[in-house]
Amino acid sequence: MxxxxxxxxxxxxxxxxxxxxxxxxxxxxxxxxxxxxxxxxxxxxxxxxxxxxxxxxxxxxxxxxxxxxxxxxxxxxxxxxxxxxxYPKVSSYTMLDHIASLKGISSKGERKDLVESLLTKTNLWHVRNKSLGTxxxxxxxxxxxxxxxxxxxxxxxxxxxxxxxxxxxxxxxxxxxxxxxxxxxxxxxxxxxxxxxxxxxxxxxxxxxxxxxxxxxxxxTQAVKGRIWKKSVQKQELPSYQADLQVISTHLKAGKTVIHVLSDERPDATFEASVANLEDVYFAEITSRMETISA
Missing domain, CATH: 3.40.50.300 (P-loop containing nucleotide triphosphate hydrolases)
Structure with missing residues (x-):
């Protein structure tokens, strides 16, 4: 399906x-x-x-x-x-049994088997009789x-x-x-x-x-492989990099700002290659879309 x-x-x-x-x-x-x-x-x-x-x-x-x-x-x-x-004062066992009844499972034995199976699967069996509020x-x-x-x-x-x-x-x-x-x-x-x-x-x-x-x-992620570059910069330098390059994300590390840039080529010798990951894909797509809207 x-x-x-x-x-x-x-x-x-x-x-x-x-x-x-x-x-x-x-x-x-x-x-x-x-x-x-x-x-x-x-x-x-x-x-x-x-x-x-x-x-x-x-x-x-x-x-x-x-x-x-x-x-x-x-x-x-x-x-x-x-x-x-x-319901904070109701136990998980009682609540699941009630929901199962509302969903049309009328057999008490069938509901019992179902509720016990679900509580075991979700690792809640040991707290089945405790109120949900706890x-x-x-x-x-x-x-x-x-x-x-x-x-x-x-x-x-x-x-x-x-x-x-x-x-x-x-x-x-x-x-x-x-x-x-x-x-x-x-x-x-x-x-x-x-x-x-x-x-x-x-x-x-x-x-x-x-x-x-x-x-x-x-x-x-493969689509941005070899196109992600990183560099540590001072916070006050960030606006100039954002103006000249496609800065897709920034991270604070050891008091410095680490920027990730999307570029087909190394922006300059001070940048080093970064192993691309899904976060880079995400930020590249989001920043690109936001820039398109604001243009």
Whole structure:
């Protein structure tokens, strides 16, 4: 099964055009949607999750018209939004059992088997009887995935799932997402480049509501190989470099500013070659798009 998005557009009542003719084909497996805050990622996710209407375009999931057959989509959808509430005094076991009942699993024995399986898979079995209000951020995120998996969804959407997690929780969450993505379409929306690089075989970069790049992360990185140069500069020197060169990113290191420049040739002898990575691709696409808008 594949998810096909064609010419999808959305403008809000305040005039903000959140999506501008988005075209994507998303196969089974982990698909990364990368972009800065305000790029349109959440708008796209909410539209795919049937939580808001699109103005134009089509979306199909296999034979299902996502924009018209919302009930069919919801039957096979798992959704973990960026922020979601929990009933703080209810245990994860009780809450998952309740959600399973709402999703039409009427057999008590079937619900029991399902809930126990999900709690084990998400490493929450040992805290199954504790109230959700006592859970850490990472535990709440794993609970969110558990509830999203009820009903064996064919499409799972997770929006900024690792924001605020400590390194150990991020690793656990990555492993869980990778396991889920083996046989399901999983869309991971984030602004964390490393998450996409570690997890996804396919991805897209979105900026100001438009898809500015898409493909395999390794192939996208290959496109800028040999074109990334770096140099440590004083902070006050930065504006002059930005005026003369395509500075795609800056990093503060040991009190100095390290700039990354995109150029087919070494800008001058003071620059050294830098091994290109997905972060360079991301910043190159975003800065190029922003410069086009401001020109």
């Amino acid at each position: 594949q998810l096909h998005i064609q010419d999808l557009s959305k403008t809000y009542s305040n005039g903000v055009q959140a999506l501008k003719g988005v075209n994507l084909t998303i196969p089974s497996g982990m698909f990364g949607l990368l972009g800065p805050n305000g790029a349109g990622k959440s708008s796209l996710m909410r539209t795919l999750a049937t939580l808001q209407e699109a103005d134009e375009g089509t979306v199909t999931l296999g034979e299902i018209d996502v924009l018209k057959d919302k009930e069919k989509v919801r039957q096979i959808l798992g959704y973990l939004p960026q922020e979601f509430g929990v 859970y850490s951020g990472g535990m709440k995120q794993r609970f969110g995935i558990a509830q999203a998996l009820i009903g064996e969804p064919q499409l799972i959407i997770v929006d900024e799932p690792t924001a605020g997690l400590d390194p150990a929780e991020r690793v656990r969450f990555h492993n869980l997402l990778s396991e889920i993505g083996e046989n399901t379409i999983v869309i991971l929306s984030t602004h964390i480049v490393e998450d996409i690089s570690n997890l996804c075989n396919n991805m897209a970069i979105i900026c100001l509501g438009e898809v500015v790049a898409k493909g395999n992360p390794a192939e996208l």
